[in-house]
Every structure is written in structure tokens, then in C-alpha cells.
Amino acid sequence: MNLKGISIKVHDMSLRDGMHPKRHQITIEQMKAIAKGLDEAGVPLIEVTHGDGLGGASVNYGFPAASDEEYLRAVIPLLKRAKVSALLLPGIGTVDHLRMAADCGIATIRVATHCTEADVAEQHINLGRKMGLDTVGFLMMAHMIEPEALVKQALLMESYGANCIYVTDSAGYMLPDDVTARVARLREKLKPETEIGFHGHHNLSMGVANSLAAVEAGARRIDCACGGMGAGAGNTPLEVFVAVCNRMGIETGIDVFKASDVAEDLVTPILDFPVRIDRNALTLGYAGVYSSFLLFAQRAEQKYGVPAREILLEAGRQKLVGGQEDMIEDIALTMARTRGLRRASAA
Amino acid sequence: MSNKINCAIVGSGNIGTDLMYKLKRSALLEPVWMVGIDPASDGLAKARAAGLKTTDQGVDGLLPHIKTDDVRIAFDATSAYVHKENSDKLTARGVLMIDLTPAAIGPYCVPPVNLKAHMGRRAMNVNMVSCGGQATIPMVHAVARVQKVRYGEIVATVASRSVGPGTRKNIDEFTRTTAAGVEKVGGAEKGKAIIIINPADPPIIMRDTIHCLTAEPPRRAEIEQSVHDMIREVQRYVPGYRLVNGPVFDGDRVSIFVEVAGLGDYLPKYAGNLDIMTAAATRTAEMFAEDMLARCRPSTAA
Numbered sequence: 235m236n237l238k239g240i241s242i243k244v245h246d247m248s249l250r251d252g253m254h255p256k257r258h259q260i261t262i263e264q265m266k267a268i269a270k271g272l273d274e275a276g277v278p279l280i281e282v283t284h285g286d287g288l289g290g291a292s293v294n295y296g297f298p299a300a301s302d303e304e305y306l307r308a309v310i311p312l313l314k315r316a317k318v319s320a321l322l323l324p325g326i327g328t329v330d331h332l333r334m335a336a337d338c339g340i341a342t343i344r345v346a347t348h349c350t351e352a353d354v355a356e357q358h359i360n361l362g363r364k365m366g367l368d369t370v371g372f373l374m375m376a377h378m379i380e381p382e383a384l385v386k387q388a389l390l391m392e393s394y395g396a397n398c399i400y401v402t403d404s405a406g407y408m409l410p411d412d413v414t415a416r417v418a419r420l421r422e423k424l425k426p427e428t429e430i431g432f433h434g435h436h437n438l439s440m441g442v443a444n445s446l447a448a449v450e451a452g453a454r455r456i457d458c459a460c461g462g463m464g465a466g467a468g469n470t471p472l473e474v475f476v477a478v479c480n481r482m483g484i485e486t487g488i489d490v491f492k493a494s495d496v497a498e499d500l501v502t503p504i505l506d507f508p509v510r511i512d513r514n515a516l517t518l519g520y521a522g523v524y525s526s527f528l529l530f531a532q533r534a535e536q537k538y539g540v541p542a543r544e545i546l547l548e549a550g551r552q553k554l555v556g557g558q559e560d561m562i563e564d565i566a567l568t569m570a571r572t573r574g575l576r577r578a579s580a581a
Numbered sequence: 582m583s584n585k586i587n588c589a590i591v592g593s594g595n596i597g598t599d600l601m602y603k604l605k606r607s608a609l610l611e612p613v614w615m616v617g618i619d620p621a622s623d624g625l626a627k628a629r630a631a632g633l634k635t636t637d638q639g640v641d642g643l644l645p646h647i648k649t650d651d652v653r654i655a656f657d658a659t660s661a662y663v664h665k666e667n668s669d670k671l672t673a674r675g676v677l678m679i680d681l682t683p684a685a686i687g688p689y690c691v692p693p694v695n696l697k698a699h700m701g702r703r704a705m706n707v708n709m710v711s712c713g714g715q716a717t718i719p720m721v722h723a724v725a726r727v728q729k730v731r732y733g734e735i736v737a738t739v740a741s742r743s744v745g746p747g748t749r750k751n752i753d754e755f756t757r758t759t760a761a762g763v764e765k766v767g768g769a770e771k772g773k774a775i776i777i778i779n780p781a782d783p784p785i786i787m788r789d790t791i792h793c794l795t796a797e798p799p800r801r802a803e804i805e806q807s808v809h810d811m812i813r814e815v816q817r818y819v820p821g822y823r824l825v826n827g828p829v830f831d832g833d834r835v836s837i838f839v840e841v842a843g844l845g846d847y848l849p850k851y852a853g854n855l856d857i858m859t860a861a862a863t864r865t866a867e868m869f870a871e872d873m874l875a876r877c878r879p880s881t882a883a
Binding site: 325567568 | 732734736738741746749750752753755756757773775776777778779780781785788790792794825826827829831834836838
């Protein structure tokens, strides 16, 4: 694989996807310290939002330690070079949240839909572009459809005004060939000026390998998380990916030692548990299940006595999509009832 | 026909077409017109086959016929963006408007909660909130009528195939209108709504989760009773409305998990989101129709 001289933009996820393993409890002070460290390390773009995007504060996904607005207003003014992005899932957040985030000074809005449902993002992508933001369409759980079907959805997002389209491996299920097939097909069919991005999860330990496959197939934005702090077994670990890029001559503009110091000194100490490929995170990647279901399944296991792994496998069988966290408790309740672990209370 | 009130359906998409089948079965309502904008619409073809008059010229195509065909009630199943214009044209001519878009310019109506309260008011435009609202607000109310709900949140998950282009363009209006309905009709101090679209094949039956946070510790037995009573109320007009799990009590959180299977009139049974909306709109219109019929028969008028 010869990728020497290719220049890419690495986008940090630790302060957004990393909110999942932290149950959205990263404090403003912790965010400020990590963001500052990433800025000094040369990370060009940092995502800051509730783990489920703008407006994610809820019973269903968890109430965060501070509001999206408080996080954004605290972090953005601190940064010398790095820009900040926000995530928005139509159906959870609205254009009102987008306007608020733009007022806080975000440079990038990423509008995320399930990989087959791009047309719910029209009003949000339109507005992002109209406001002059770097506007990204983010196609989640992209392993669930064939490359050809993904292209159709990407073209819709491009037609609404997205200047960058992501292949998002929300379940950490893809293998490098899956990434290559999707990114290459998008690269072929989208306008040459439309960028392609890849967002990986490390559930099968493929984060770095998949990101390289994406770069080789034409992606120029790669999502990573400093210290790997993200949902499931985390995202592609930023400092590891940057080190590999350095070895291969891919230009990221990021200082690998400074980035690994942020991971070691600022990110790892705030973790509530090691973000790693335990049996449940492995199950996510193996069965193709949305990575942020992990803690919900573990909590349901504790409450209802049904193994988290079995809950996640059932979530995979039911083809749940991102955002259906409520169904984790529902599955656990039904399993517990049918196994006689819980009295029947439903009619 | 003198014992039925003539109705027009504006919008020939999923909701409008499903509504037509419900109205055809009504003892009080007679659908006489369906209005679309696309001559090739499947809904308009089905309406013609069912004996309705149709126009593909939008509401303007209907206006000249309102008097001659004695249209007294119109249902708007288009989109939030065009609803106000449609409504203004029709209500100016004395037609009562039942709004199935999330435009919500009129008061919200969720039949098992507040239909009776609407009868005395004689508003010319009532809004049906949203499919997610119809499926969840009765449950929020079931908790709120027992004790104070400081926060109500609903998650509506629908099959991708049951979500038409109008709803997709209106997704923000859906969340805003539903959240407002959770507060104003459900009785929660603060409301939030989330909608998820799932493309699984075979399509999933509509699922709704209702989370309430109570101000004081939840009174379990009373809430359980109230929830089961309300389920039966909704089942009177949506037989496929079913409690799957809960109420679950976790500290001050009360969570209720329901499923809504439809009758399979236009789209198959999975699309309970269509049915609960069209069935609620039909029930609402029938109450108004009873009132109209009573008033034009002096012998029985109150």
C-alpha cells in the first residue's frame, strides 16, 4: 500500500463519541483540557456534543454533565488552530439546535442518518450549507447496505448541499474490503470536489486498518478518538493512527508524541473503565450492532439478569438502528419474562 | 346520504389514502373528494376506484365544488409547509379542518384525552399532533392523571416504508409538535420527542416508548391501573395498540413500552403509525359530525 504524500484531515471524536463510555458526564474542565491538548498537538477538527449529537440530552440516551451550548461556548474560544464540529441526528436534534451551535462558532456541522434514510436530513443539510458551514452527511451503520445502495443515499446528501460524505461504521463490523468497496464507489460517483470520510469503531480491532483502506480508496477525512475514547471498544485510536500515518508518509499535521501525551495524561485518567475489546464490545463488531448500545446492555444485564451479550445479539437479529436505545431495556424485559426471571406485568 | 356528513381528504399520500378507507366505514362520515397534486398518484387512483371525486390541482381544484357537494369537514394530510394556506381557504368557506400535518395552527386533539373538551369550543381547525403523539400522549396522560410528571419523553420508532416524503421533510416539525403535545395534552411540565426510522425488512411494527419522570416517588399501583385503563381506551379505536412491557419503575422514572399494529387498510399491519393517526382523525370528525347532524335536525337538537 503506497499512500506516501497523501494529505488527510484527522477529526477527533473523543469529546463526542467519547461521551458514550463516560455516560455523557465529561466535565467542562475536562473537555477544555483535552481540547486544548489536541489543539496544541495539531489536530485540525474536534467534535464537541452530547454523544448522540445536539439535543441528545434525554432519558433515552442520558442527561449530560453540561448542555451542548455550555460545552461549545467553553471549548471554542480556547482553540488557536483547531476548529470545532457538532453532530446532529434528525429526529433527535432540530435546526434550532443547529442555529444555536452555529452561533457558538462551530465550523462544521455533521448531519447523521441511518444509511438508508438520507432524505430526513434535507432541511438540516440545506441550512448548514446556507449558513456557510462545512457541511457533512454522515451515513451511519453503513455495513447494513451494499455499496450501490449507499451511493444513492450519498448522492441525496450531496444534492442537499453536503460537501463531504461519510461512510460510518457505527458497529465496528466492517473489514477492510467492505470499507474499500464503499469508499471507492462513493469516490467514483460523487462530485470530485465532494470529500469522502470514514468513521470507524475498534470493536474488531480494525480501526487503523479500515482507516488506511479508506484513505487508499479515496477518503480524505478520517475520524479517530484520542486515547480511543468512543462507544463500544472506542473509535480508531488517534495517536496510533497518526503514528502509522507517519511511518507510511501520510500527512496529518499532528504531532504523534503530543497526541499520545493527551491520550495518556488527560483522556485515560478520566475513563470510568478501560475502553477495550471485552466480550460485549466484541459482540457489537461481530454481530453488527450499534456501538453505543454497549453500556445500555450492561446496565440491563445488571438490572434484569439477562447476559448483555445475548441482549446485543437479539438487537442485531431485530436489526435495530442507531437511536433505539429504548429497545435494549425492552429486549431485556421480554427475555427476563420468558425465562421466568421476572413476573409478567404487561397485558 | 342525508344522515352522513360529506368530507374531503386533502393529500393523496399514505395518510390520506389510509384515511379514505377508515372514512368509507364510518356511519357518520362520507368521503366525497380526494385532493392531490400529482395526476399519477396511487392514492388518487384508489380514491377514484372507491367512487370519490378527485382533483390533481390541489385545494384550488376542490373549492368550486364545496357548496354543490356540501363538503362540511376536510382532512389535511399534506405537509406542515402548505397546511396554513389549505386551511385558510377551506375554513373561510365554513369547512371544519382536521389537520393531520404537524403544522399545529389549531388546538391539539388526542381523542382519549381531550376530544370531549373540543366539542364545546367549536374551533374551525383542530390538529391531530402526530402519529407518535397519538401513540404516546395517552400514556403520558395516564401517568400525569395520577401524579405530577415533571418531564415526559417519547421515542417513536416507525418502519421506513411507512414514512412518506411529507413526513420526512417535516421531521423537525414532528419532534417539536409532538413535544408540545406531550406538555399541553399529556400534562408533562416539560416534553421531548424523538423519532427513529428503521428500514428492517420485513418492516417492524411501530414501537413507542414513553418515559415519565415524576416529581414525587411514583405511586406504582395507581399508575399501573391507569396505564391499563388507558390502553383499553385507545384499543377502542385502534385494536392493535398493545402494552409490550412496563410500566417499569426505576427511581422517579416510569417507562412504558407499547406497540401499534394497524388494520392493514392501505399499508400492511406494521404501519400502525398511519392507523393511529387516521383512526384518531376519524373519531374526532365523527364527534363533530354528530354535533352537526344534531343541529340540522331540529327535532333532536338540544
